Amino acid sequence: MRIACPVLFGFRGNDKTERGRASVGWKKEKNGRWEGEQWHYPRMTGLGAGWAAICLRDFSKSQHKNPWPTTHYWQTIASIVSTPPADMSATQFLVLKALIDNYEKRFIGFYGSAALAVLRVALVDFPSRAPDDIAAALSLKVLADKLNRDTGLQL
DSSP, X not given: OTTTOGGGGTOOOOTTSHHHHHHHTOOBOTTSOBOOHHHHHHHHHHHHHHHHHHHTOOOTTSSSOOSSOTHHHXXXXXXXXXXXXXXXXXXXXXXXXXXXXXXXXXXXXXXTHHHHHHHHIIIIIHHHTSOTTOTTHHHHHHHHHHHHHHXXXXX
């Protein structure tokens, strides 16, 4: 996962530079060109959602210990939302949206009111600091509105 989606482990980079793309998990094709957005963005979204599914498994009714505890999920969100505006990338916003969308109830179930504070930072504060040229930041604002509309969750 660290190689496929480095954003999950706190790696940062500008999607518009060679080094930045390599840092956040863009793949190079055989011809030496970067994969297109139509391949990169859905791949990052899937990896982010998969990470959330792995990290937020509930072992409370099992006799087995969780091999990948929820603290990894918390660390991932914390590493993304602590990114300075100059280092933000569309990839980070897409991965963060995938981490939260459809997993907010599980996250709140594990962390309670602390999760609400994290969701506010992730869905309100973090996108408000984004540079104007990162359109993917709007997806987090839309997700916050959707959660408010569908579940009454006000951040």
